Each structure stands twice: as structure tokens, then as C-alpha cells.
Amino acid sequence: MITSSISSIFSYKNPDDAKELVAKLSGTDKENRKWIAREVQNIDLQYYEKLLSDEVVVKYFGVERPWTNEKIRNRLKIWENRYNEGHPHGAFTIFDDQNKFIGYIVAGQGDEKGVSELAYVLSCEYWNKGIGQSVLSKIVEEWGPEVRRIGLGEGFENLDKQYQVIQKKFQCFDGEILKRFYATARPINISSWRILEKVGFESAKSDVENAEDPIDFNVKGFDLPLLDYCSQLESFIEELYKKQEIKVDKRYFMVNENDKIYTFSRMLDGRTRFHYEKEIN
Incomplete structure (x- = not known):
């Protein structure tokens, strides 16, 4: 044809x-x-x-x-x-x-x-x-x-x-x-979000609840299990939810020890997601 x-x-x-x-x-x-x-x-x-x-x-x-x-x-x-x-x-x-x-x-x-x-x-x-x-x-x-x-x-x-x-x-x-691309990835799926970052994606900036006051991952306030770093991130987010410091399906900023910003959410079904976006030139 x-x-x-x-x-x-x-x-x-x-x-x-x-x-x-x-x-x-x-x-x-x-x-x-x-x-x-x-x-x-x-x-x-x-x-x-x-x-x-x-x-x-x-x-x-x-x-x-x-x-x-x-x-x-x-x-x-x-x-x-x-x-x-x-x-x-x-x-x-x-x-x-x-x-x-x-x-x-x-x-x-x-x-x-x-x-x-x-x-x-x-x-x-x-x-x-x-x-x-x-x-x-x-x-x-x-x-x-x-x-x-x-x-x-x-x-x-x-x-x-x-x-x-x-x-x-x-x-x-x-x-x-x-005008824009959007993607999510689990914190423990490190290869996925690293690929997103390598091709120019950044932490999503839209609809963030605490844009002026990011959650500091270094001030954990509880004993993390002996897991790898990305699993610790998920555990930290889950603890925030249990302590009612974050709400379901709301986006938040979190800053790590290197002052890198992550945009994350805890979803209704219990999943944790990083949120990324990239403007199209």
C-alpha cells in the first residue's frame, strides 16, 4: 500500500x-x-x-x-x-x-x-x-x-x-x-529514573504541596531498616504517610543529602512514585 x-x-x-x-x-x-x-x-x-x-x-x-x-x-x-x-x-x-x-x-x-x-x-x-x-x-x-x-x-x-x-x-x-513529557518511576527502580534523568527529565514542579518547604531526607526522625539507599527512600516516604505528614495522591518535594530535589507521592494503593517532567523544545 x-x-x-x-x-x-x-x-x-x-x-x-x-x-x-x-x-x-x-x-x-x-x-x-x-x-x-x-x-x-x-x-x-x-x-x-x-x-x-x-x-x-x-x-x-x-x-x-x-x-x-x-x-x-x-x-x-x-x-x-x-x-x-x-x-x-x-x-x-x-x-x-x-x-x-x-x-x-x-x-x-x-x-x-x-x-x-x-x-x-x-x-x-x-x-x-x-x-x-x-x-x-x-x-x-x-x-x-x-x-x-x-x-x-x-x-x-x-x-x-x-x-x-x-x-x-x-x-x-x-x-x-x-508541550511537555511526564513520567513516573518507583524509587527502588533506580535504572528507570536514572535513564529519565540522563535524557533530560527533572523532578516535576507542577502541583507540589510543599514547594517552599521540601522534606529533608536527612532529618529522618526514625530508624531506617538496613536496606539499600533507594529502598530507604521508599521506607521514609511510607513513614511520612503513617505519621500523617503527607497525604495520598499529593505531590511533595524531598531533598537528599546532596540537596537534590525529588518529587514524590504515595498513591492510594500503597505504591510510591517519583514524578518527572521535561519541556519540549
């Missing part, structure tokens, strides 16, 4: 109606092995079912327990429908250069206007190979700016009716142009 390209990343199978969007990205891991990512498709279901039923893989992701097949099918259908309708926010399925499934990354719609929430999951055999950072970098440095550019209508020779339709399709972040 002939597609109509609108950029190096995006093209349409049905350009007249700006539907059936095709998206492609590629890069290399830290050993220079190539990966390829494309828009999620129905044929990917078998890969996602296997990946998201793996207890080791999902331990630090989302609800931190295996997904049901029904939930996986429903989620893939949402992402697939967005591409079919011509919108860019959804999942990329990632393969190696031998067409072996690696995992996926989601650049979806966030809870705020103009915000895309990022999350990614890789098969265990591809951990610690630099793929997560490489894929995330491509999303942040190429996909995001391109989505924003098209949403603004920049680079189009003329804004005729067809390009106006395309431009509208890319203003899909609660009806607005993409």
Missing part, C-alpha cells in the same frame, strides 16, 4: 482523511546493535501478552503485577484505534535487527492538556543494554519535537484543507499541542 509521508517519522496510508497513521523510529544500543520501533499493530498482541504476564518484568511497572489478557487486548485496541484515526499518541513496538521483539514504549496522553505521559517495558533479556535510554532519547529528541512541529503547522508549504486536518490530528493532547 502506498503511503504519504509527512515527515521522517510519520506517514499516512489514507492521507486524504489523515487516517491510518504509520510511525517509525530507529536507533542503536550501547554496543551499536540496531533496534527498530513502529506503531503498535493488532499482530503484536501475542508479544504483549507474554511480556506483561511476566512477574519479573512488571514488578516495577504500572500496577506492579501481571496484566490480564483482557486488559492487554483493551489497551492495545485503544492505541491501535488512535493510529487508525490518525493521531500520533500511542505505543511503539520495538524489535531488534533480526525482527525479534524487544518491548514497547508508550507516548500517550497525560492527565494535563498538552502533556504526553511516557512509559516503557522491555523483555528481561534486553535489560542493561542501553536500549531503554536509546529509545527514550529518540522519543524525547525526535518524536516529541516532530509531533509539536506538526501540531503547530510549522514546515508545511501551505495550510490547505488537507494539512489543516493533519495539524488538527496532532493537536491530540486533550485538544492541545504537545
Whole structure:
């Protein structure tokens, strides 16, 4: 089928109606092995079912327990429908250069206007190979700016009716142009939040309850268990909640011994999350 390209990343199978969007990205891991990512498709279901039923893989992701097949099918259908309708926010399925499934990354719609929430999951055999950072970098440095550019209508020779339709399709972040990325990570999932920081994410600054008075992690006020540093952070946050110093689903600043700011929350289901964001240039 002939597609109509609108950029190096995006093209349409049905350009007249700006539907059936095709998206492609590629890069290399830290050993220079190539990966390829494309828009999620129905044929990917078998890969996602296997990946998201793996207890080791999902331990630090989302609800931190295996997904049901029904939930996986429903989620893939949402992402697939967005591409079919011509919108860019959804999942990329990632393969190696031998067409072996690696995992996926989601650049979806966030809870705020103009915000895309990022999350990614890789098969265990591809951990610690630099793929997560490489894929995330491509999303942040190429996909995001391109989505924003098209949403603004920049680079189009003329804004005729067809390009106006395309431009509208890319203003899909609660009806607005993409302006910011958002992501969360458990404190004990150190590799995840370090990757976010390496690609330019900073602790989220929006909706923070104690912006003028960060909680000092050094003034703990109780004996921490003999755990690694990141586990201590989670234990500290849980103790704050038990002592009613923080509330559920509220964001707070915490400063560590090096004066580094973390934005964190304790969620209703007991999970602890760091919150990160990055503006799109």
C-alpha cells in the first residue's frame, strides 16, 4: 500500500482523511546493535501478552503485577484505534535487527492538556543494554519535537484543507499541542529514573504541596531498616504517610543529602512514585 509521508517519522496510508497513521523510529544500543520501533499493530498482541504476564518484568511497572489478557487486548485496541484515526499518541513496538521483539514504549496522553505521559517495558533479556535510554532519547529528541512541529503547522508549504486536518490530528493532547513529557518511576527502580534523568527529565514542579518547604531526607526522625539507599527512600516516604505528614495522591518535594530535589507521592494503593517532567523544545 502506498503511503504519504509527512515527515521522517510519520506517514499516512489514507492521507486524504489523515487516517491510518504509520510511525517509525530507529536507533542503536550501547554496543551499536540496531533496534527498530513502529506503531503498535493488532499482530503484536501475542508479544504483549507474554511480556506483561511476566512477574519479573512488571514488578516495577504500572500496577506492579501481571496484566490480564483482557486488559492487554483493551489497551492495545485503544492505541491501535488512535493510529487508525490518525493521531500520533500511542505505543511503539520495538524489535531488534533480526525482527525479534524487544518491548514497547508508550507516548500517550497525560492527565494535563498538552502533556504526553511516557512509559516503557522491555523483555528481561534486553535489560542493561542501553536500549531503554536509546529509545527514550529518540522519543524525547525526535518524536516529541516532530509531533509539536506538526501540531503547530510549522514546515508545511501551505495550510490547505488537507494539512489543516493533519495539524488538527496532532493537536491530540486533550485538544492541545504537545508541550511537555511526564513520567513516573518507583524509587527502588533506580535504572528507570536514572535513564529519565540522563535524557533530560527533572523532578516535576507542577502541583507540589510543599514547594517552599521540601522534606529533608536527612532529618529522618526514625530508624531506617538496613536496606539499600533507594529502598530507604521508599521506607521514609511510607513513614511520612503513617505519621500523617503527607497525604495520598499529593505531590511533595524531598531533598537528599546532596540537596537534590525529588518529587514524590504515595498513591492510594500503597505504591510510591517519583514524578518527572521535561519541556519540549
